[in-house]
Amino acid sequence: MNGILLIDKPENITSNYLVQKIKRHLKKLTGKEIKVGHTGTLDYFASGLMVITVGKATRLTEYFQGLDKEYTATGELGKITDTYDRQGKIIEKKECNIAKEDLKKIVLSFKKTYPQIPPPYSAKRIDGKRAYQLAKKGLHPRLKPKTVTIYDIRILDINLPFFTIKVHCSSGTYIRTLIKEIGDMTGCGAYVVKLRRTKVGKFSVEDATDLHDFLQMTQKDIKHKLISMKDALYFLPEIMLDYEFDERFMKGQRFKVRSESKGIVKVLNRKGELLGIGKIREDYILQPLKVLV
Incomplete structure (x- = not known):
């Protein structure tokens, strides 16, 4: 299976x-x-x-x-938690009197590419330790920002202090951080109440x-x-090998191929069966990476 x-x-x-x-x-x-x-x-x-x-x-x-991801998320304004979500402890409360139109402008301003700092409670590694392991001990070393892209962001509902958005974003984007960033821009903070992933690639x-x-x-x-x-590997270009070359691929041998593609490819035999994953180098040499048969 x-x-x-x-x-x-x-x-x-x-x-x-x-x-x-x-x-x-x-x-x-x-x-x-x-x-x-x-x-x-x-x-x-x-x-x-x-x-x-x-x-x-x-x-x-x-x-x-x-692969890109898509999420729907609901945030609550006026509260900040240590984990940026409903599982955490509320560490700050603020009055929030923002107008709906102002909130909409702030949310839509995040349709961009920018450096995002992961939340302190995350699986990011710092000197061999997970960030959340350090955070539980009261340690909060500064995490390095990662460049992320919000391809699209839409407002599904605003019922203050709650707001719900749909986000299409690059891999590695933290929606918990995004909600907090939106809250920071409103001046009153926010945390994630509900989060649902709706797409991974297609x-x-x-x-x-x-x-x-x-x-x-x-x-x-x-x-x-x-x-x-x-x-499932729909997003990778494919190359089909002639008989004997498929056997060479399965033995882990490198050889020259005719292909318009370069980089990572899925490798098929003449029957259209997946043999594995390879990499076509600049000199058109196919290098086996994963043999799956």
Whole structure:
């Protein structure tokens, strides 16, 4: 069983807990251990799309991590928490009398590319330690900003002190930080009340299976839901190898190819079957990176 599953994560469970539940269910159905992973965590309190890798697809995680994301998020103005979300402790309260039109202008001003500082409670590593581990000890070393892009941001609802937005952003964008930044610009602070991931690349939560429903599915049902590795890697250009060259690729050999593409490609045989991932260098030498057969 190899491929990608789209699962709708419920609120108030960790991403790892979700993966372990899926793994146990697959073992129950098949009678054997099957590797299961994910391509990007969601916060404990958040819900929405998780792209789950199964079997050999767990070796492809890195290629999915750079995909754009889409979220809907609700913030509450006038309060700041230490985690920038509802799980944290309220560390400051402020009066907030901002007009709706002014709030709209502030929100829309974030449609841009800019350096964003990750929240103190995040999985970023600092000298080998996770930022959240240091934050729990009362240590708050300054995290390095990362350049992120907000491709689109829309206001879905304003019911002060609450506001709800939809965000299409680059990988690595922290919505908790975005909500706080919006709050900072209003002068009264804000934190995330609700967060839901709706898209990863072209994968949509509308096509995802609810975790509870997944745990009731048969092996046949799951295979029907499984997206092949070839189809899941829609964002990579492909190259098709002639007979004998496919064998050389599977043996890890490098060789020259005719291709208009350069960089990372998915490699197919003449039957259109995925052999793995390769890199076409500037001199048109194909270098095997991942052999999947």
